[in-house]
Each structure stands twice: as C-alpha cells, then as structure tokens.
Amino acid sequence: MNGFSLWRYEMRATVRRPAPLFLSFFIPLAIIVIAVLSIQSFFQDEEKQIQAAIVDHDQTFETKSLVNQLSEEKRMKRALQLAPMTSKEALEAFERGDIAGIMTIPKGFTKSLRVGENEPITVMTNQEKPLDSTMLTVLLESGAKYISASQSAVNAVYDLHIKQLPGNERNQKLQEAIVTFTLFALDRNEAFEEDKVISGASVGWKTHAIIAIVLTFIVFFIILYQALDGGAHSTSMSRRWRMVNLTFMHQVMVKQLKWWLILFVMLEVGVGIIVFMDLPVYYSAGLHLGLFLVALWLSAFAACLYGLNIQSSVRSLILASISIIGLISAGAFVPEIYLPDWLYQKATPFAFSYDVFRMAFVEQSESMPYRGLVLWGIAFSSLALFAGYRKEKRDAYVSVFTSK
Template sequence: MNGFSLWGYEMRAALRRPAPLFLSFFIPLLLLGLVLLSVYSLIPQNEENIQAAIVDFDQTFETKALVNQLSEDDEMKKALTLLPMSSGKADEQFSNGLLAGIITIPKGFSESLRIGENEPIQVVTNEEQPLSANMLKLLLDSGAMYISASQSAVNTVYDLHIKELSDSGERSQKLQQAILTLTLFALSRNDAFSQEELRSGSRIGWKAHGLLAVLLTVISSFALLFHWFDSKHAPSSMLLRLRSYHITQVQLFRVQWGKWFFLISIIGCVYWGLATWWSNLLSAESTLIILLMAAFLASLIACCRSLITHIGLRMIALLLVTFLGLGAGGVWVPSLYLPEYLSSAAWNPFGILYSLYSENMMGEDFSRVLLVKIIVWTLLLFVAGLLFALRKERRHAYVSYFKRS
C-alpha cells in the first residue's frame, strides 16, 4: 500500500464518518454565536445622551462663544447635551437626579484670561450617575485644553508685542483684538475637537479586525477539533495492522499531514466565503493565504502528533500554543494595546497570518518578508515532525523504511 492509496483511504473514511467534520465545522460557529450574544447583551441599548447644565455668571463674548461652541458642536452632541439655564433651575434638576453635572462659569472668567490668570470653570458631577459623570469629565477635558491654549497665546502676544506699545489706548485695543482672534482660533473655527482619521489601534478598522479575528479563530478551532475527533478513530491496533503492510511512522506522518492540509484548506475557503459573502473567495491572494494557513496548521498538528503520543496531553499543548499565539499575535486585541514584548514579537506565526490577511483586505501587495517567515515556520514544523517520526521508528527497531531488500 503506497502513501497515495492510504491518503485516499483516510479521505474516504473521513467522508463515511461525517460526524467529526460536522461537529468540527459547527461547534466553533456555535461558540462564536454564544460569545457575540453575551457581549451584545452587556452593551447598553438606546442609551440617552448625558444631560448637563451650564450656568454662565460672566455673560461676556468669550463665555457666550464657549457655551455656544460646546452646545452646538456635532461631535459633542453625540454624547453630551448641554442645557444653558439659571443657577436655581440647575440646582433643582441636579437635586432631582435629572442632570449628570453642572458646569459653572464664574463671574470674571474672561477678565482673568485678559490679565493672565486662570480662573477655573467649576464642574459639579452627580455621584449617583458615576458613568455619566466620568464621561462628562472626559468630554470637558477638550474645552479645558483649548481655553488654556487661548490664554497662553494671549499672554505670549502681550509679552512680546502689546506691552511695548506706548499708547495705553492702542495697547488695550490690541489686547482685546488678540483675545478675540486667539480665542476663536483656539475654538478651531467652530470645531470644539480637532479630528484626525485614525483606526483606533487597528490599521484596517475595528470591523475588519473583528472579521479577521473571527476567521482565524474558527479555522484554528476547526483544525484542533477535527484532530481530536479523528484521533479517537485511530486505535493502536490499527497502527499495528498498518505496520504489517509496511506502513511506517514517516508514511503515516505524510498521509496525516496531507489529510489535514486538504480538509483545513476546504473548510478555510468555506469560512472565508461565509465571512466575505463569497465576494473575494476566488481571488488568488485569498486562496494563497488560506493554503499557507492550512499548511502551517497541518504542520503544527502533525509535529505535535509525532512528538506527543497521548491525545489528551497533545490537545492541551495544541490549545496552549494556538490560543497563546492568537492572543499574543494581535489577532484578538490589536498589537498597539499589547505589552511591548508581545507586540514586538515579529516571528509569531499567527500574527504573520493576520498581517497577510490584513494586506489582502486592504488591497496591498503581500510582504515578501511575511511570506518567507510563514513558509519557514511551516517547513520547520514539518521537518521537526518528520524527524520525530524517524526517531520513533528507530526506537521501535522497525527497519523496513531504512533498509530494503
């Protein structure tokens, strides 16, 4: 019996016993659905904006511009509703628990800016609404920054230019002009927040990152589950029977690797098609990544099979290696949020696969360095598994592979 015939037998056996394939395919999807439902249930739905009152005792141009800016800014409106009102009404609604906080602009606030002092805006938050109160503080940090920037700019212009003027009337006029100009400039021309298009730690965006995290996790889970279910149908008596047909551990290693590579490739294409609605399934780039991942996972499982005989210990080792690799490789959490010693681990094979998938989704050319790295990983695991299989043959003193008549 040659290797190809044995591979065909293994494939027919896998198809005649569809339960391992069926369970290995649907269990990751079921677990994923349960996790997503649990996370979704923890997210508050239809959450109202934070309600806060703003009381202006100064009533100057600068404070009115500030109140209008905070009240009308588009980004601020998404999370915070500022309600200008009198002090008495604000205290009454705050006592009734209708407000998360009260922002009070003290009298003389604008004058303090003119003379270089920093009269603070008073913010009182409701301890009975801790989440809204903390969010209010975060949102107002931006206001504090551009007010401070405006004051610093006015002081600089005054020290370098205005105070040198001899005419007190002209000096006062220039000071008022600087305050008006720099305050409006600090408000960024009616934008309370200067915005920059960022990907929040994931350069492909959170939606695409989540898609890749799910894809790599379910493919890896399928490979481990199928190996576990399939190993239960390979008792030691079967191995002894195969040996009577001169089937060595090395041949078994190659046959098992070929079976896992083929099945992981097929199931990986199905998962990829489900994830992308079949829109990018037939592209050469996506097919190449799936084949590389299938070859890596097949080599990892085959190497562990040659090294660890006990199926329980083998599965524990595979679970630890796989899930630690996924976690440390920036698959679940973007590498920006990982410790430096993890994010700088450029040789993590799962991180390499994630990077290749990211480049494919962004339409970029594959990095040759990443391709070489994942190929090296696959070859190292394949050769290591092959050497372990040879060592096992020598230990059993079975010579048919080393010496032929």
C-alpha cells in the same frame, strides 16, 4: 501505492463520517458568534449619555446660542446630555446624584467676550461618579478649546477690520463675528477640516476584528478537528496496515496531508465570506500562496502532536494553550501597538499568519511572511515524521525505509 491506499481510506472515512468535520466547523463558529454578540451587547449597554446641567446667569443671545450648540451638536449629543436648569434645580439634582456635573455661565460673560476678555465658565463635577465626571471634563475642555479658537478669531477680525468701522456698524459687525465664529467652532462646520486617522490597529479596528475572528476560527477548527479525527487506530487495524508495509509514520504523513487540504479549503472559504460581506479584499496569487502556507504550518503543528502518540484530550489542551498565547503575542486580539515589547513577537507562525490576512486588505504590504511560514511548516513536518519514526522504532517494527 500503499500510501495512496491509506490516503484513499482516510478521505473515504471523512466522506462517510462527516460528523467530525461538521462539528469542528459549527462549534467554533457558534462560540465565536455568541462571543461577538455578547461583546457587542455589552458595549451597547455601556454606551449611555452623561447627564449634566448648565446654568446660564447671563441669559443673552450669545449664551443661549452657546447652550443650544452644546446641547444639539451631534458629536457632543452622542456622549453628553446637557439640560438647562436654574441654580436651585441643578444643585438639587447634583445632590441626588442625577447628574455628573454643573456647568455655570457667569453674569457678564457676553460683555467680557465682546471686549476680548476671558470670563471663565465654571464646571462642578460629582466625585461619586468618577468615570462620568472625567468624561464630562474632557468633553467640556474640548469645547473650551474651540471656544477659545473662536474668540481668537473674533479678536483678530475686530483688530483688523471691525475696529475701523463707525460705532453703530462696529457693534453689529462684532456681534455677527461672535455668533459666526462661535457657531463654526462649536459645530465644526466648513471652517474646520476633519481627517479620519486609523489608529490602534494598522488596518483599522473593523478589519483587525475580522482578521482576529477568522484566525481564531481556523485555529479552534484544527484543534477540534484533530481531536475528533486523530484517534489512534486499534491494535488489529495497525497490524493490518503493517502487513502491507504501512507504518505509523505513513499515518502521520497522510493525516497531515488531509488536514492541510481541509484547512486550506476552510481558509479560502473564510476569505470568500469576507468578500461576501462586501469588504475590500485584494485578491492575488500571493494571498492564496499565504493561505496555502498557513494551512501547511497549522496542519504540520497538529500532525507533530499527533506523531507523539499522546491522548487526544492532552494533545488538544497543548494545542489550545500554545495557540492562545501565540495569537495574543502576534497581536491578533489586541493590536501590537498596545502590547509590551516582551510580549509581542514578530517571528512566530501566528504573527506570519496575521500578516497574510493583513495582505488581503492592504494593496502593498511591506511584510512578506512566506519564508517564515515555509520554515515553520518544514520544521513541524520534520518533527512529525521524526516522532512517527521514533514510535515505530520503539515498537521494534521494520524501518519505513525498507518498506516496499
């Protein structure tokens, strides 16, 4: 009954003094929102087109089609602005540093293409712009591969069909084949299938970012809340509790139970917000059990540090340091595929927590983190109780086991 009285006292204090709860919720939320907006703004600012010039010495229908497709193709257009220029204009812009490179189509390019020969398109890049020059080279090499594919298709059609036709009809069909396959190759029309493959993060970059945000918010929520809510009772208050056989060990137990409940509610709210964002979430009993166990080990971890009876600032610093390292090693910030083997750890409670959230987006999850979360939760809870018991023993107070 006395333990229930302490629990009722703590919950009443939470309701009457809601400032710690609200501050612990809104401060991490505001910091995360500002960080996300800053990162988004940074990438938007960095998302600029590469400026390059194209000089066409051949000036045929095929080369004009090539220039038009390279300039207007929607994928290339997002990264590259290719401006037709004369040789003089291109060189002047190149010397001023206005462009990252010059792409030159030589005289006789179309004629060599029609007879199945490869007349190279020369590319000159500006070494004073290494990033833009490298990107330009990669983009044009990609385009060159598609052009080579189209030329191979033209050669195959010519050998199998067009070569057998009469002279006038052969030239017309050959030109049609060149234009058709070149346009298909450059704008990736129905002649090519596109598959979107999720890479880097096993659940996709967007989902991974959401999981990272929610996990970071929950961790920093408990860091801030245990600091604001976990202040030590005054000596007079502690003596009053001891008069009714309530020791520091009881305080540790009640703190953990309260933090466990509040964390679980916050986790459920986080999943609810994800659902509100119209993202596909697989609701299941396993997901709620996982959230329940994540709240268990996090609250037990905070209670363990609380049971050591150290200053709240030092306690928060220790909790924050371990949490940041744990989140990094769990692949919560950077996907595990990019982490070195010595850094990525699968058996940490942070990794198990990440797996719980991954279960929300994957219908059938191979990893079942329940056992690991239970073990970590029991371990931290035991350490918290042991730390509280040791403090009472040092204070020479009657053992908790003799309490009525």
